[in-house]
Amino acid sequence: MFKKLKASLGIGATKVDTILHNESVYQGETLRGTVHIKGGDVEQEIDSITLKLCTEVKVESDSGSSYQSFVLGHIQANDPFTIQPGEEKEVPFELKLHDETPITAVNARLNQSHVWVETVLDIDFAIDPTDRDYLEVRPLPAVQRVLSTLEREGFTMVKADVEKGQLRGNGFTSLSGCYQELEFQNSGMFSKKEIELSFILDGSVIHCLAEIDRSFGRGDTYRSFTISRDASEGEVSQALASVLNV
Structure with a gap:
Protein backbone atom coordinates (compact mmCIF):
# COMPACT_ATOMS: atom_id res chain seq x y z
CA MET A 1 0.00 0.00 0.00
CA PHE A 2 2.84 2.44 0.86
CA LYS A 3 4.48 1.88 -2.55
CA LYS A 4 1.17 2.51 -4.31
CA LEU A 5 0.71 5.72 -2.33
CA LYS A 6 4.21 6.87 -3.25
CA ALA A 7 3.55 6.16 -6.94
CA SER A 8 0.32 8.17 -6.86
CA LEU A 9 2.33 11.09 -5.47
CA GLY A 10 4.96 10.79 -8.18
CA ILE A 11 7.56 9.21 -5.88
CA GLY A 12 9.03 5.99 -7.22
CA ALA A 13 6.66 6.17 -10.18
CA THR A 14 7.19 5.42 -13.87
CA LYS A 15 9.72 7.71 -15.60
CA VAL A 16 9.85 8.82 -19.22
CA ASP A 17 12.80 10.00 -21.31
CA THR A 18 12.51 10.84 -25.00
CA ILE A 19 15.59 10.47 -27.19
CA LEU A 20 15.46 12.39 -30.47
CA HIS A 21 17.32 10.86 -33.40
CA ASN A 22 17.52 14.22 -35.20
CA GLU A 23 17.49 17.22 -32.88
CA SER A 24 18.43 19.52 -35.77
CA VAL A 25 15.86 19.52 -38.57
CA TYR A 26 14.76 21.59 -41.55
CA GLN A 27 11.32 23.15 -41.84
CA GLY A 28 8.72 20.55 -42.76
CA GLU A 29 10.91 17.53 -41.98
CA THR A 30 9.86 14.48 -39.98
CA LEU A 31 11.22 14.11 -36.46
CA ARG A 32 12.12 10.60 -35.33
CA GLY A 33 12.92 9.30 -31.91
CA THR A 34 12.29 6.80 -29.16
CA VAL A 35 10.40 7.16 -25.90
CA HIS A 36 12.17 5.27 -23.10
CA ILE A 37 9.88 4.26 -20.23
CA LYS A 38 11.08 2.78 -16.96
CA GLY A 39 8.66 1.29 -14.48
CA GLY A 40 8.70 2.49 -10.90
CA ASP A 41 8.13 0.62 -7.65
CA VAL A 42 4.68 -0.70 -8.55
CA GLU A 43 2.75 -1.88 -11.59
CA GLN A 44 1.15 1.05 -13.41
CA GLU A 45 -1.32 1.49 -16.25
CA ILE A 46 -0.09 3.75 -19.06
CA ASP A 47 -3.20 4.97 -20.87
CA SER A 48 -1.26 6.85 -23.55
CA ILE A 49 2.02 8.46 -24.52
CA THR A 50 1.41 11.77 -26.26
CA LEU A 51 4.11 13.76 -28.06
CA LYS A 52 3.34 17.42 -28.56
CA LEU A 53 5.17 19.78 -30.92
CA CYS A 54 5.22 23.10 -29.06
CA THR A 55 6.41 26.67 -29.37
CA GLU A 56 6.16 29.79 -27.24
CA VAL A 57 3.89 32.56 -28.52
CA LYS A 58 3.52 36.19 -27.62
CA VAL A 59 -0.06 37.17 -26.76
CA GLU A 60 -1.14 40.80 -26.88
CA SER A 61 -3.98 42.04 -24.67
CA ASP A 62 -5.26 45.29 -23.18
CA SER A 63 -3.14 44.65 -20.10
CA GLY A 64 0.07 44.12 -22.09
CA SER A 65 2.04 41.22 -23.53
CA SER A 66 2.48 37.73 -22.15
CA TYR A 67 4.00 34.45 -23.36
CA GLN A 68 2.39 31.05 -23.38
CA SER A 69 3.03 27.56 -24.75
CA PHE A 70 1.29 26.74 -28.01
CA VAL A 71 0.76 23.25 -29.44
CA LEU A 72 1.42 23.05 -33.19
CA GLY A 73 0.58 19.36 -33.45
CA HIS A 74 0.61 16.08 -31.57
CA ILE A 75 0.57 12.31 -31.97
CA GLN A 76 -0.31 9.40 -29.69
CA ALA A 77 2.63 7.02 -29.78
CA ASN A 78 1.07 3.89 -28.33
CA ASP A 79 -1.98 1.89 -27.25
CA PRO A 80 -2.68 1.52 -23.50
CA PHE A 81 -0.39 -0.92 -21.70
CA THR A 82 0.77 -1.97 -18.24
CA ILE A 83 4.35 -1.52 -17.13
CA GLN A 84 5.72 -3.71 -14.36
CA PRO A 85 8.01 -2.55 -11.53
CA GLY A 86 11.48 -1.85 -12.93
CA GLU A 87 10.45 -2.87 -16.46
CA GLU A 88 11.91 -0.89 -19.37
CA LYS A 89 10.14 -0.27 -22.66
CA GLU A 90 11.05 1.62 -25.84
CA VAL A 91 8.41 3.16 -28.10
CA PRO A 92 9.63 4.52 -31.47
CA PHE A 93 7.78 7.44 -33.07
CA GLU A 94 7.69 9.74 -36.08
CA LEU A 95 6.32 13.26 -35.88
CA LYS A 96 6.15 15.50 -38.95
CA LEU A 97 6.85 19.13 -38.19
CA HIS A 98 3.95 21.44 -38.91
CA ASP A 99 4.68 23.46 -42.06
CA GLU A 100 4.46 26.66 -39.99
CA THR A 101 6.87 25.52 -37.29
CA PRO A 102 9.07 28.53 -36.41
CA ILE A 103 12.73 28.62 -37.40
CA THR A 104 14.99 28.62 -34.34
CA ALA A 105 18.43 28.56 -36.01
CA VAL A 106 18.59 32.27 -36.82
CA ASN A 107 21.30 34.87 -36.40
CA ALA A 108 19.22 37.36 -34.41
CA ARG A 109 20.45 39.68 -31.68
CA LEU A 110 17.38 38.62 -29.64
CA ASN A 111 16.07 35.17 -30.50
CA GLN A 112 12.80 34.41 -28.70
CA SER A 113 11.81 31.57 -31.02
CA HIS A 114 11.77 28.19 -29.28
CA VAL A 115 10.44 24.81 -30.40
CA TRP A 116 10.30 21.63 -28.37
CA VAL A 117 8.73 18.21 -28.15
CA GLU A 118 6.87 17.53 -24.95
CA THR A 119 6.29 13.89 -24.03
CA VAL A 120 3.36 13.26 -21.70
CA LEU A 121 2.55 9.97 -19.98
CA ASP A 122 -1.13 9.57 -19.12
CA ILE A 123 -0.92 7.87 -15.72
CA ASP A 124 -3.60 8.12 -13.05
CA PHE A 125 -2.63 10.44 -10.18
CA ALA A 126 0.93 10.97 -11.39
CA ILE A 127 2.48 14.39 -10.90
CA ASP A 128 3.76 15.95 -14.13
CA PRO A 129 5.13 12.79 -15.83
CA THR A 130 6.55 14.82 -18.74
CA ASP A 131 9.76 15.25 -20.68
CA ARG A 132 10.73 18.29 -22.78
CA ASP A 133 13.29 18.19 -25.60
CA TYR A 134 14.24 21.32 -27.55
CA LEU A 135 14.78 21.30 -31.31
CA GLU A 136 16.94 23.30 -33.67
CA VAL A 137 14.73 24.13 -36.67
CA ARG A 138 16.81 25.29 -39.62
CA PRO A 139 15.54 27.39 -42.53
CA LEU A 140 15.15 25.69 -45.88
Missing part, protein backbone atom coordinates in the same frame (compact mmCIF):
# COMPACT_ATOMS: atom_id res chain seq x y z
CA PRO A 141 17.87 26.70 -48.39
CA ALA A 142 15.48 29.03 -50.25
CA VAL A 143 14.50 30.76 -47.00
CA GLN A 144 18.17 31.09 -46.06
CA ARG A 145 18.79 32.74 -49.42
CA VAL A 146 16.14 35.34 -48.58
CA LEU A 147 17.76 36.04 -45.20
CA SER A 148 21.27 36.17 -46.70
CA THR A 149 20.14 38.53 -49.46
CA LEU A 150 18.73 40.96 -46.92
CA GLU A 151 21.99 40.86 -44.99
CA ARG A 152 23.96 41.63 -48.15
CA GLU A 153 21.67 44.62 -48.67
CA GLY A 154 22.78 46.03 -45.32
CA PHE A 155 20.06 44.65 -43.01
CA THR A 156 20.66 42.99 -39.64
CA MET A 157 18.25 40.60 -37.96
CA VAL A 158 17.57 42.19 -34.59
CA LYS A 159 14.76 40.01 -33.27
CA ALA A 160 12.94 36.72 -33.88
CA ASP A 161 9.75 35.80 -32.07
CA VAL A 162 6.43 34.03 -32.51
CA GLU A 163 3.05 35.71 -32.13
CA LYS A 164 -0.42 34.31 -31.68
CA GLY A 165 -2.74 35.09 -34.59
CA GLN A 166 -3.14 34.64 -38.32
CA LEU A 167 -1.36 36.00 -41.39
CA ARG A 168 -2.96 36.87 -44.70
CA GLY A 169 -0.96 37.57 -47.82
CA ASN A 170 -1.68 37.70 -51.52
CA GLY A 171 -3.32 34.33 -52.14
CA PHE A 172 -2.30 32.62 -48.88
CA THR A 173 -3.35 32.40 -45.24
CA SER A 174 -1.61 30.88 -42.24
CA LEU A 175 -3.36 27.95 -40.59
CA SER A 176 -1.53 27.10 -37.37
CA GLY A 177 -2.87 29.92 -35.18
CA CYS A 178 0.54 31.53 -34.73
CA TYR A 179 3.24 33.06 -36.93
CA GLN A 180 6.91 33.91 -36.67
CA GLU A 181 8.29 37.39 -37.25
CA LEU A 182 11.93 37.94 -38.21
CA GLU A 183 12.72 41.62 -37.72
CA PHE A 184 15.47 43.31 -39.74
CA GLN A 185 16.86 46.85 -39.56
CA ASN A 186 19.30 48.73 -41.73
CA SER A 187 21.63 51.52 -40.66
CA GLY A 188 20.80 54.06 -43.34
CA MET A 189 20.61 57.65 -42.11
CA PHE A 190 18.16 58.89 -44.73
CA SER A 191 16.63 55.59 -45.81
CA LYS A 192 16.23 53.87 -42.46
CA LYS A 193 13.89 50.93 -42.77
CA GLU A 194 12.59 48.03 -40.68
CA ILE A 195 11.37 44.84 -42.35
CA GLU A 196 9.53 42.03 -40.61
CA LEU A 197 9.35 38.75 -42.54
CA SER A 198 7.02 35.80 -41.92
CA PHE A 199 7.34 32.57 -43.91
CA ILE A 200 4.70 29.93 -44.60
CA LEU A 201 5.75 26.63 -46.10
CA ASP A 202 3.02 25.32 -48.42
CA GLY A 203 3.96 22.09 -50.18
CA SER A 204 6.38 22.88 -53.01
CA VAL A 205 6.30 26.65 -52.44
CA ILE A 206 7.16 29.12 -49.69
CA HIS A 207 5.01 32.19 -49.07
CA CYS A 208 6.44 35.29 -47.43
CA LEU A 209 4.66 38.31 -45.96
CA ALA A 210 6.79 41.41 -45.35
CA GLU A 211 5.81 44.36 -43.17
CA ILE A 212 7.92 47.39 -44.04
CA ASP A 213 8.25 50.29 -41.60
CA ARG A 214 9.78 53.36 -43.27
CA SER A 215 11.42 56.28 -41.48
CA PHE A 216 10.21 59.88 -41.25
CA GLY A 217 6.61 58.90 -40.53
CA ARG A 218 5.89 57.45 -43.95
CA GLY A 219 4.01 54.58 -42.28
CA ASP A 220 3.90 50.83 -42.63
CA THR A 221 3.14 48.91 -45.78
CA TYR A 222 2.90 45.23 -46.68
CA ARG A 223 4.26 43.17 -49.55
CA SER A 224 4.01 39.44 -50.13
CA PHE A 225 5.65 37.04 -52.55
CA THR A 226 5.89 33.32 -53.23
CA ILE A 227 8.99 31.36 -54.24
CA SER A 228 9.60 27.70 -54.97
CA ARG A 229 11.36 25.50 -52.43
CA ASP A 230 14.37 25.32 -54.75
CA ALA A 231 14.41 29.02 -55.71
CA SER A 232 17.78 30.26 -56.94
CA GLU A 233 19.54 33.38 -55.68
CA GLY A 234 18.39 35.23 -58.79
CA GLU A 235 14.76 34.26 -58.20
CA VAL A 236 15.02 35.27 -54.56
CA SER A 237 16.53 38.66 -55.45
CA GLN A 238 13.76 39.29 -57.96
CA ALA A 239 11.07 38.40 -55.39
CA LEU A 240 12.68 40.62 -52.74
CA ALA A 241 12.86 43.63 -55.06
CA SER A 242 9.24 44.53 -54.28
CA VAL A 243 10.17 44.68 -50.58
CA LEU A 244 13.48 46.50 -50.85
CA ASN A 245 12.23 49.12 -53.29
CA VAL A 246 9.38 50.35 -51.09
Whole structure:
Protein backbone atom coordinates (compact mmCIF):
# COMPACT_ATOMS: atom_id res chain seq x y z
CA MET A 1 0.00 0.00 0.00
CA PHE A 2 2.84 2.44 0.86
CA LYS A 3 4.48 1.88 -2.55
CA LYS A 4 1.17 2.51 -4.31
CA LEU A 5 0.71 5.72 -2.33
CA LYS A 6 4.21 6.87 -3.25
CA ALA A 7 3.55 6.16 -6.94
CA SER A 8 0.32 8.17 -6.86
CA LEU A 9 2.33 11.09 -5.47
CA GLY A 10 4.96 10.79 -8.18
CA ILE A 11 7.56 9.21 -5.88
CA GLY A 12 9.03 5.99 -7.22
CA ALA A 13 6.66 6.17 -10.18
CA THR A 14 7.19 5.42 -13.87
CA LYS A 15 9.72 7.71 -15.60
CA VAL A 16 9.85 8.82 -19.22
CA ASP A 17 12.80 10.00 -21.31
CA THR A 18 12.51 10.84 -25.00
CA ILE A 19 15.59 10.47 -27.19
CA LEU A 20 15.46 12.39 -30.47
CA HIS A 21 17.32 10.86 -33.40
CA ASN A 22 17.52 14.22 -35.20
CA GLU A 23 17.49 17.22 -32.88
CA SER A 24 18.43 19.52 -35.77
CA VAL A 25 15.86 19.52 -38.57
CA TYR A 26 14.76 21.59 -41.55
CA GLN A 27 11.32 23.15 -41.84
CA GLY A 28 8.72 20.55 -42.76
CA GLU A 29 10.91 17.53 -41.98
CA THR A 30 9.86 14.48 -39.98
CA LEU A 31 11.22 14.11 -36.46
CA ARG A 32 12.12 10.60 -35.33
CA GLY A 33 12.92 9.30 -31.91
CA THR A 34 12.29 6.80 -29.16
CA VAL A 35 10.40 7.16 -25.90
CA HIS A 36 12.17 5.27 -23.10
CA ILE A 37 9.88 4.26 -20.23
CA LYS A 38 11.08 2.78 -16.96
CA GLY A 39 8.66 1.29 -14.48
CA GLY A 40 8.70 2.49 -10.90
CA ASP A 41 8.13 0.62 -7.65
CA VAL A 42 4.68 -0.70 -8.55
CA GLU A 43 2.75 -1.88 -11.59
CA GLN A 44 1.15 1.05 -13.41
CA GLU A 45 -1.32 1.49 -16.25
CA ILE A 46 -0.09 3.75 -19.06
CA ASP A 47 -3.20 4.97 -20.87
CA SER A 48 -1.26 6.85 -23.55
CA ILE A 49 2.02 8.46 -24.52
CA THR A 50 1.41 11.77 -26.26
CA LEU A 51 4.11 13.76 -28.06
CA LYS A 52 3.34 17.42 -28.56
CA LEU A 53 5.17 19.78 -30.92
CA CYS A 54 5.22 23.10 -29.06
CA THR A 55 6.41 26.67 -29.37
CA GLU A 56 6.16 29.79 -27.24
CA VAL A 57 3.89 32.56 -28.52
CA LYS A 58 3.52 36.19 -27.62
CA VAL A 59 -0.06 37.17 -26.76
CA GLU A 60 -1.14 40.80 -26.88
CA SER A 61 -3.98 42.04 -24.67
CA ASP A 62 -5.26 45.29 -23.18
CA SER A 63 -3.14 44.65 -20.10
CA GLY A 64 0.07 44.12 -22.09
CA SER A 65 2.04 41.22 -23.53
CA SER A 66 2.48 37.73 -22.15
CA TYR A 67 4.00 34.45 -23.36
CA GLN A 68 2.39 31.05 -23.38
CA SER A 69 3.03 27.56 -24.75
CA PHE A 70 1.29 26.74 -28.01
CA VAL A 71 0.76 23.25 -29.44
CA LEU A 72 1.42 23.05 -33.19
CA GLY A 73 0.58 19.36 -33.45
CA HIS A 74 0.61 16.08 -31.57
CA ILE A 75 0.57 12.31 -31.97
CA GLN A 76 -0.31 9.40 -29.69
CA ALA A 77 2.63 7.02 -29.78
CA ASN A 78 1.07 3.89 -28.33
CA ASP A 79 -1.98 1.89 -27.25
CA PRO A 80 -2.68 1.52 -23.50
CA PHE A 81 -0.39 -0.92 -21.70
CA THR A 82 0.77 -1.97 -18.24
CA ILE A 83 4.35 -1.52 -17.13
CA GLN A 84 5.72 -3.71 -14.36
CA PRO A 85 8.01 -2.55 -11.53
CA GLY A 86 11.48 -1.85 -12.93
CA GLU A 87 10.45 -2.87 -16.46
CA GLU A 88 11.91 -0.89 -19.37
CA LYS A 89 10.14 -0.27 -22.66
CA GLU A 90 11.05 1.62 -25.84
CA VAL A 91 8.41 3.16 -28.10
CA PRO A 92 9.63 4.52 -31.47
CA PHE A 93 7.78 7.44 -33.07
CA GLU A 94 7.69 9.74 -36.08
CA LEU A 95 6.32 13.26 -35.88
CA LYS A 96 6.15 15.50 -38.95
CA LEU A 97 6.85 19.13 -38.19
CA HIS A 98 3.95 21.44 -38.91
CA ASP A 99 4.68 23.46 -42.06
CA GLU A 100 4.46 26.66 -39.99
CA THR A 101 6.87 25.52 -37.29
CA PRO A 102 9.07 28.53 -36.41
CA ILE A 103 12.73 28.62 -37.40
CA THR A 104 14.99 28.62 -34.34
CA ALA A 105 18.43 28.56 -36.01
CA VAL A 106 18.59 32.27 -36.82
CA ASN A 107 21.30 34.87 -36.40
CA ALA A 108 19.22 37.36 -34.41
CA ARG A 109 20.45 39.68 -31.68
CA LEU A 110 17.38 38.62 -29.64
CA ASN A 111 16.07 35.17 -30.50
CA GLN A 112 12.80 34.41 -28.70
CA SER A 113 11.81 31.57 -31.02
CA HIS A 114 11.77 28.19 -29.28
CA VAL A 115 10.44 24.81 -30.40
CA TRP A 116 10.30 21.63 -28.37
CA VAL A 117 8.73 18.21 -28.15
CA GLU A 118 6.87 17.53 -24.95
CA THR A 119 6.29 13.89 -24.03
CA VAL A 120 3.36 13.26 -21.70
CA LEU A 121 2.55 9.97 -19.98
CA ASP A 122 -1.13 9.57 -19.12
CA ILE A 123 -0.92 7.87 -15.72
CA ASP A 124 -3.60 8.12 -13.05
CA PHE A 125 -2.63 10.44 -10.18
CA ALA A 126 0.93 10.97 -11.39
CA ILE A 127 2.48 14.39 -10.90
CA ASP A 128 3.76 15.95 -14.13
CA PRO A 129 5.13 12.79 -15.83
CA THR A 130 6.55 14.82 -18.74
CA ASP A 131 9.76 15.25 -20.68
CA ARG A 132 10.73 18.29 -22.78
CA ASP A 133 13.29 18.19 -25.60
CA TYR A 134 14.24 21.32 -27.55
CA LEU A 135 14.78 21.30 -31.31
CA GLU A 136 16.94 23.30 -33.67
CA VAL A 137 14.73 24.13 -36.67
CA ARG A 138 16.81 25.29 -39.62
CA PRO A 139 15.54 27.39 -42.53
CA LEU A 140 15.15 25.69 -45.88
CA PRO A 141 17.87 26.70 -48.39
CA ALA A 142 15.48 29.03 -50.25
CA VAL A 143 14.50 30.76 -47.00
CA GLN A 144 18.17 31.09 -46.06
CA ARG A 145 18.79 32.74 -49.42
CA VAL A 146 16.14 35.34 -48.58
CA LEU A 147 17.76 36.04 -45.20
CA SER A 148 21.27 36.17 -46.70
CA THR A 149 20.14 38.53 -49.46
CA LEU A 150 18.73 40.96 -46.92
CA GLU A 151 21.99 40.86 -44.99
CA ARG A 152 23.96 41.63 -48.15
CA GLU A 153 21.67 44.62 -48.67
CA GLY A 154 22.78 46.03 -45.32
CA PHE A 155 20.06 44.65 -43.01
CA THR A 156 20.66 42.99 -39.64
CA MET A 157 18.25 40.60 -37.96
CA VAL A 158 17.57 42.19 -34.59
CA LYS A 159 14.76 40.01 -33.27
CA ALA A 160 12.94 36.72 -33.88
CA ASP A 161 9.75 35.80 -32.07
CA VAL A 162 6.43 34.03 -32.51
CA GLU A 163 3.05 35.71 -32.13
CA LYS A 164 -0.42 34.31 -31.68
CA GLY A 165 -2.74 35.09 -34.59
CA GLN A 166 -3.14 34.64 -38.32
CA LEU A 167 -1.36 36.00 -41.39
CA ARG A 168 -2.96 36.87 -44.70
CA GLY A 169 -0.96 37.57 -47.82
CA ASN A 170 -1.68 37.70 -51.52
CA GLY A 171 -3.32 34.33 -52.14
CA PHE A 172 -2.30 32.62 -48.88
CA THR A 173 -3.35 32.40 -45.24
CA SER A 174 -1.61 30.88 -42.24
CA LEU A 175 -3.36 27.95 -40.59
CA SER A 176 -1.53 27.10 -37.37
CA GLY A 177 -2.87 29.92 -35.18
CA CYS A 178 0.54 31.53 -34.73
CA TYR A 179 3.24 33.06 -36.93
CA GLN A 180 6.91 33.91 -36.67
CA GLU A 181 8.29 37.39 -37.25
CA LEU A 182 11.93 37.94 -38.21
CA GLU A 183 12.72 41.62 -37.72
CA PHE A 184 15.47 43.31 -39.74
CA GLN A 185 16.86 46.85 -39.56
CA ASN A 186 19.30 48.73 -41.73
CA SER A 187 21.63 51.52 -40.66
CA GLY A 188 20.80 54.06 -43.34
CA MET A 189 20.61 57.65 -42.11
CA PHE A 190 18.16 58.89 -44.73
CA SER A 191 16.63 55.59 -45.81
CA LYS A 192 16.23 53.87 -42.46
CA LYS A 193 13.89 50.93 -42.77
CA GLU A 194 12.59 48.03 -40.68
CA ILE A 195 11.37 44.84 -42.35
CA GLU A 196 9.53 42.03 -40.61
CA LEU A 197 9.35 38.75 -42.54
CA SER A 198 7.02 35.80 -41.92
CA PHE A 199 7.34 32.57 -43.91
CA ILE A 200 4.70 29.93 -44.60
CA LEU A 201 5.75 26.63 -46.10
CA ASP A 202 3.02 25.32 -48.42
CA GLY A 203 3.96 22.09 -50.18
CA SER A 204 6.38 22.88 -53.01
CA VAL A 205 6.30 26.65 -52.44
CA ILE A 206 7.16 29.12 -49.69
CA HIS A 207 5.01 32.19 -49.07
CA CYS A 208 6.44 35.29 -47.43
CA LEU A 209 4.66 38.31 -45.96
CA ALA A 210 6.79 41.41 -45.35
CA GLU A 211 5.81 44.36 -43.17
CA ILE A 212 7.92 47.39 -44.04
CA ASP A 213 8.25 50.29 -41.60
CA ARG A 214 9.78 53.36 -43.27
CA SER A 215 11.42 56.28 -41.48
CA PHE A 216 10.21 59.88 -41.25
CA GLY A 217 6.61 58.90 -40.53
CA ARG A 218 5.89 57.45 -43.95
CA GLY A 219 4.01 54.58 -42.28
CA ASP A 220 3.90 50.83 -42.63
CA THR A 221 3.14 48.91 -45.78
CA TYR A 222 2.90 45.23 -46.68
CA ARG A 223 4.26 43.17 -49.55
CA SER A 224 4.01 39.44 -50.13
CA PHE A 225 5.65 37.04 -52.55
CA THR A 226 5.89 33.32 -53.23
CA ILE A 227 8.99 31.36 -54.24
CA SER A 228 9.60 27.70 -54.97
CA ARG A 229 11.36 25.50 -52.43
CA ASP A 230 14.37 25.32 -54.75
CA ALA A 231 14.41 29.02 -55.71
CA SER A 232 17.78 30.26 -56.94
CA GLU A 233 19.54 33.38 -55.68
CA GLY A 234 18.39 35.23 -58.79
CA GLU A 235 14.76 34.26 -58.20
CA VAL A 236 15.02 35.27 -54.56
CA SER A 237 16.53 38.66 -55.45
CA GLN A 238 13.76 39.29 -57.96
CA ALA A 239 11.07 38.40 -55.39
CA LEU A 240 12.68 40.62 -52.74
CA ALA A 241 12.86 43.63 -55.06
CA SER A 242 9.24 44.53 -54.28
CA VAL A 243 10.17 44.68 -50.58
CA LEU A 244 13.48 46.50 -50.85
CA ASN A 245 12.23 49.12 -53.29
CA VAL A 246 9.38 50.35 -51.09
